[in-house]
Amino acid sequence: MAQTVDAALGGAREPGGGGNRPHEIGQAGHRAGVERLLASYRAIPRDATVRLAKKTSNLFRARPKNSAPGLDVSGLGGVISVDPDAMTADVQGMCTYEDLVDATLAYGLAPLVVPQLKTITLGGAVTGLGIESTSFRSGLPHESVLEIDILAGSGDVVTATPDNEYGDLFRGFPNSYGTLGYSTRLRIELEPVLPYVALRHVRFHDLESVQTVMARIVAEREYEGDRVDYLDGVVFSRTEAYLTLGRQTDEPGPVSDYTDSAIFYRSIQHDGTAPRTDRLTVRDYLWRWDTDWFWCSRAFGAQNPRIRRLWPKKYLRSSFYWKLIALDQKYDIADRLEKRKGNPIRERVVQDIEVPIENTAAFVSWFLDEIPIEPLWLCPLRLREPDGYADAQDSDAGVRGWPLYPLEPHRTYVNVGFWSSVPVVPGEPDGAANRRIEKKVTEFDGHKSLYSDSFYDRDEFDALYGGDGYRRLKEKYDPDSRLLDLYSKAVHRR
Numbered sequence: 347m348a349q350t351v352d353a354a355l356g357g358a359r360e361p362g363g364g365g366n367r368p369h370e371i372g373q374a375g376h377r378a379g380v381e382r383l384l385a386s387y388r389a390i391p392r393d394a395t396v397r398l399a400k401k402t403s404n405l406f407r408a409r410p411k412n413s414a415p416g417l418d419v420s421g422l423g424g425v426i427s428v429d430p431d432a433m434t435a436d437v438q439g440m441c442t443y444e445d446l447v448d449a450t451l452a453y454g455l456a457p458l459v460v461p462q463l464k465t466i467t468l469g470g471a472v473t474g475l476g477i478e479s480t481s482f483r484s485g486l487p488h489e490s491v492l493e494i495d496i497l498a499g500s501g502d503v504v505t506a507t508p509d510n511e512y513g514d515l516f517r518g519f520p521n522s523y524g525t526l527g528y529s530t531r532l533r534i535e536l537e538p539v540l541p542y543v544a545l546r547h548v549r550f551h552d553l554e555s556v557q558t559v560m561a562r563i564v565a566e567r568e569y570e571g572d573r574v575d576y577l578d579g580v581v582f583s584r585t586e587a588y589l590t591l592g593r594q595t596d597e598p599g600p601v602s603d604y605t606d607s608a609i610f611y612r613s614i615q616h617d618g619t620a621p622r623t624d625r626l627t628v629r630d631y632l633w634r635w636d637t638d639w640f641w642c643s644r645a646f647g648a649q650n651p652r653i654r655r656l657w658p659k660k661y662l663r664s665s666f667y668w669k670l671i672a673l674d675q676k677y678d679i680a681d682r683l684e685k686r687k688g689n690p691i692r693e694r695v696v697q698d699i700e701v702p703i704e705n706t707a708a709f710v711s712w713f714l715d716e717i718p719i720e721p722l723w724l725c726p727l728r729l730r731e732p733d734g735y736a737d738a739q740d741s742d743a744g745v746r747g748w749p750l751y752p753l754e755p756h757r758t759y760v761n762v763g764f765w766s767s768v769p770v771v772p773g774e775p776d777g778a779a780n781r782r783i784e785k786k787v788t789e790f791d792g793h794k795s796l797y798s799d800s801f802y803d804r805d806e807f808d809a810l811y812g813g814d815g816y817r818r819l820k821e822k823y824d825p826d827s828r829l830l831d832l833y834s835k836a837v838h839r840r
Contacts, residue, residue, distance in 0.1 A: 369449035371424040376438060379421025380495075380503065380530050386418035387501055396499065396828045398528065417497075422530055423467075425449040433536045434492065439469030439529035447632060455536040456628070458484040462635040463664040469529040473522055474797055475751060477698070477761050479576040479592065481727035482564045488520040488748065489730045490535040498527040499824025518819045521750035521811065523796060525832045526823050540594040542601065543576065543631040549618035550587045553707040556724070557760075560589060561703050564726050564758050576631070579724035580611060584714055588614050589724075592631065601625045606659055609649060610634045611641050611721065639664045641721060642765055646670055680767075692767035694799065695719060695779050700727070700759040701792035709790050710762060717779055723763035731755050750812040750832070751793060759792070777801045796836040807833050 399416030426436040430453040444464035461476035471487040493507045506512035576592030604610040616622045681691040
């Protein structure tokens, strides 16, 4: 049955009037959260490393143990306010995208880029990067940030914009992973959205064709005469790959539901004789990957039809799978099971990398030959280069672009995501598969995200992730090294 417009947008729109809107905490609530944060900062001993006091994380690398109290961010998880006329929102740093989307959809608006998992926070997506199917036209989440309040390692809360005295911190904050400070408030741009997304799943039988068509869609923003608002893809094998093209629409009609027994990534597969089409509410489209954590829920048996019938629907979401992962990491459950079966333990290969689009087919082909993991996710991206970008490069701050993750302007990249594990080969070094991937990504003029295990030596890491520029920011905004530095935080060492 077709849903109403309000239901498709995630709830009834709030009429004008005084007071806070649903999901909005207001300025008073925000000030209380910041005061709580600052009080917790002052309570941390001077010789202890400052960290967040949070039990959950979307990082896959180990978090260092620290017995000192952490920063209290419990009051920084909401939307402060939405301005539907300016199409902006003031949002606390620990607000999840699930809560942010619910607040903005009430006005028929959405963030320009909504990362795929509900529990990713806005602050996390900015300081740790994020990507989604609008990134081919809207870049990365930090590019739609207008200003940020940051608790720096020095203990000061500063408001950073592209062109004020803290412009160097504004541009150095993305990909700093909390090593320069933590965001308390971010003002972001929003865009209008329609209630539904019409999908078209186009099959390809070779990787080169995927690359060619993807590049053409990025350039033209259409495919066979139809507008393309959303673009990503899945590679199942060298001869089976798909691009999913989304178009916003307000035309009423039936919609699919992938929050229960049906599995989204399986729905895109077909024999290629004709494109497969589908329709989702805009909210369900934004969270289409969360129900099964892309395809990673299969590791827990959640895609087995017999198990899925018994699996409570409220636990079909990434936040619950994270709890299972945490238990595995704490008790080495998976390795113990493999040893009991007489199998080698497994190396975790959980990564997102970016390569220039012209190198996509070659990288994926190499990956399929060398690393026994499938499917793979594809998501093209380009820097937005908004008005004023060139001026910002020559600002007094002396910072060009986004120095800790330096993508080239006017160039299209493709994110390739792969999330699984491979058997450890006796005699190979720790992290052997990840090391091979890192080397190949660099050969193809790419980068990898730092949310999971990395194995770079210091010189290579500095060349890829900011180097001397990062150290200048660190000395300026964390002069007493209260926070870990980026290399210490991101790179796996044993």
